[in-house]
Amino acid sequence: MSLVKAEGLFKSFGKTRALDGADITIRAGEVVAIMGPSGSGKSTLLHCLAGIMPPDKGTVMYRDQDLTAMGDSARSELRRTEFGFVFQFGQLVPELTCVENVALPLRLSGVKRKQAERAALDWLAKLEVDTVADQRPGETSGGQGQRVAIARALVTGPKVIFADEPTGALDSLNGERVMHLLTTAARDTGAAVVLVTHEARVAAYSDREVVVRDGRARDVEFAR
């Protein structure tokens, strides 16, 4: 059963064709690594799948909803309720403490502060960073910051986590730890993970790899 299904995606930036007829299907609960050379269209594909960027042509279905036919506000509502995001540099709010950062998506959905912060603390503990709950992101290490960002992505119970080079700024040991925690947490909650990475050892945490070349996506045989 497909959860996210994209067909015939085209996207150009001026004369650069970033996507050139890309197709990809993500099933519920699976961890998919999007790999491929630099500039091949991986991030553009991720942004189209996640409803961050509309393709020039093609469709992106999330369950029975067509993201490409939705207005901006419906699409951002869908992103807020169904998706979680992790980027290369955590992109936490620097003025807020880590627990406030993780609680933020719940607060935006109308959850009361105490309840939101309790849920945030639970997630920080699962990702083994409850020790930095009261610190600001600038006072944490890169690996801790990424774990906080993962807690923030998971706190709303998303169906899909989109992660663009989530370990790109970490050393290999921290990268592996973050991947382990991300995929374990996603498997525990049943969330699918769509992950852009250059690194084979990061892709090794996925169930399946999709290779993007010249703006087209190709499924690799189930590797494991």
Ligand SMILES: Nc1ncnc2c1ncn2[C@@H]1O[C@H](COP(=O)(O)OP(=O)(O)OP(=O)(O)O)[C@@H](O)[C@H]1O
């Ligand atoms: N906002 C943009 N404006 C102009 N060109 C862009 C933009 N975003 C992407 N591109 C171009 O589209 C192509 C695909 O970019 P994309 O970032 O999707 O590739 P990628 O595979 O994620 O690359 P990398 O691995 O280096 O991050 C590249 O040639 C890039 O320069």
